[in-house]
Amino acid sequence: MRFGSFVFSISPDPEKDHQVIENTLHEIDLAEEIGLDAVWLTEHHFDGAVAYADPVVFGAAVASRTKRVLIGFAVVEMALHHPVRLAVQTSLLDHLSNGRLIMGLGRGSAFNEYEYFGYGTNLEEGRNMLPEAEELLIKAWTGENVDHHGKYWDAKFPALRPRPYQKPHPPIVRACISEGSLIEIAKQGRSALIGIQAVDTLRHRFKLYRETMLEAGFSQEAVEKAHDETWAQRGIYVGDDDQECIYVAEAALGRYQAHLLDARVKYNPGSVPPRPPGQAPPPGEVVEHAFLAGTPEKVARQIEELKSVGVRNLMLNFNVGHIPADLVEKSMRLFGDKVLPKVR
Numbered sequence: 001m002r003f004g005s006f007v008f009s010i011s012p013d014p015e016k017d018h019q020v021i022e023n024t025l026h027e028i029d030l031a032e033e034i035g036l037d038a039v040w041l042t043e044h045h046f047d048g049a050v051a052y053a054d055p056v057v058f059g060a061a062v063a064s065r066t067k068r069v070l071i072g073f074a075v076v077e078m079a080l081h082h083p084v085r086l087a088v089q090t091s092l093l094d095h096l097s098n099g100r101l102i103m104g105l106g107r108g109s110a111f112n113e114y115e116y117f118g119y120g121t122n123l124e125e126g127r128n129m130l131p132e133a134e135e136l137l138i139k140a141w142t143g144e145n146v147d148h149h150g151k152y153w154d155a156k157f158p159a160l161r162p163r164p165y166q167k168p169h170p171p172i173v174r175a176c177i178s179e180g181s182l183i184e185i186a187k188q189g190r191s192a193l194i195g196i197q198a199v200d201t202l203r204h205r206f207k208l209y210r211e212t213m214l215e216a217g218f219s220q221e222a223v224e225k226a227h228d229e230t231w232a233q234r235g236i237y238v239g240d241d242d243q244e245c246i247y248v249a250e251a252a253l254g255r256y257q258a259h260l261l262d263a264r265v266k267y268n269p270g271s272v273p274p275r276p277p278g279q280a281p282p283p284g285e286v287v288e289h290a291f292l293a294g295t296p297e298k299v300a301r302q303i304e305e306l307k308s309v310g311v312r313n314l315m316l317n318f319n320v321g322h323i324p325a326d327l328v329e330k331s332m333r334l335f336g337d338k339v340l341p342k343v344r
Contacts, residue, residue, distance in 0.1 A: 001307055001343060004038030005031040005332075006074060006233060006317040010259050011051035020051035023325045027318065028062055030329060031069060034336025038070035038102070040231075040315050043077045045115050047263035056089045063097035070100050074193055074231075074315065075175045077108030078133040079126030080119040084155050087140035094165040101166070104193055105134060106175035111260075114267035134172070141169040171229060179205060186212035189222055191229035196284040199309055202232060206310030231313040232306065235291040235320040237327075238334040242294040248327065249293040249320075256321035257285055292316070296338030303343045 007027060011020040028039050039062055041055035052058040055073050062071050071093070076086065094101040107130040108123075109115055116122050121129070132150045139146050140160050148155045164170055176182040176192040185192050186209045194205065206227070213223045235253065239245040264272045275281070283289035292302045306314065318335075319328045 072102035
């Protein structure tokens with residue numbers, strides 16, 4: 001089983017962005033030091049949900065200070081990028097990291113309309129752009145005498161320089177929140193990034209994912225390869241006392257949700273519609289589903305349960321909701337010293 005640090009660094013105050021970015025770089029150093037396999041970067045704009053905002057630029061800093069960890073995007077908001085420019089930037093980043101880049105793609109936030117407006121588009125158009133954006137990205141990475149004429153972009157050029165370090169290009173994974181999106185990716189024989197889901201839902205989705213690939217005509221070997229490159233997500237807090245860890249996790253998740261909701265209320269046109277009466281909160285808002293929290297022994301048991309339902313790669317957010325830096329470091333070191341040896 002492989003483990004990555006999902007670096008989602010909320011900054012509650014614009015005046016503290018620099019310090020949060022510095023703390024985040026320290027978390028990345030720790031991730032490599034304690035033996036994690038990957039660092040996952042994300043993208044959000046205008047709201048402080050991610051202090052570094054731009055995963056491509058930040059990824060270059062990660063490449064310069066690490067030697068071993070994979071550098072993944074979870075995800076690049078494709079609606080906010082010109083695909084050829086993104087191809088150039090990520091090809092360079094693949095060289096700077098000596099081939100450690102994983103390209104996680106998605107249309108962007110499903111809720112933050114203000115992010116799209118800031119880049120001159122909208123949520124619906126962003127959703128529709130994704131297939132063509134990915135097509136042009138791959139053409140740019142691999143093609144010669146590219147002549148692309150699409151609905152959203154026209155581009156003509158001889159060949160990209162530099163070409164990606166990895167051949168033919170960095171691995172691509174697609175964000176899949178809903179069951180339907182996972183089915184579509186499985187039909188294409190591709191790997192996925194699965195957001196936070198309950199254990200029983202993960203069991204069902206991994207089974208469905210594999211069955212869909214086989215029904216689509218992919219070989220057992222291809223199914224294994226795609227499954228082996230698919231990642232699931234959890235928050236994490238490791239400490240000395242189970243109850244204290246739950247308390248820290250609940251408070252952190254509350255701050256995280258409050259930050260996101262406050263931004264949507266402030267910046268989205270029409271604010272945020274209320275949740276329909278009787279509708280259960282999504283798994284990402286429930287500590288039991290969203291977090292691994294407890295002593296090293298408890299967290300190791302929770303990971304073994306995830307492994308038993310098909311999780312092979314686990315993306316862990318050690319700093320949900322701006323947990324104090326000293327507690328984040330303690331949690332990460334406990335994970336590296338006490339949990340990793342039990343679950344690998």
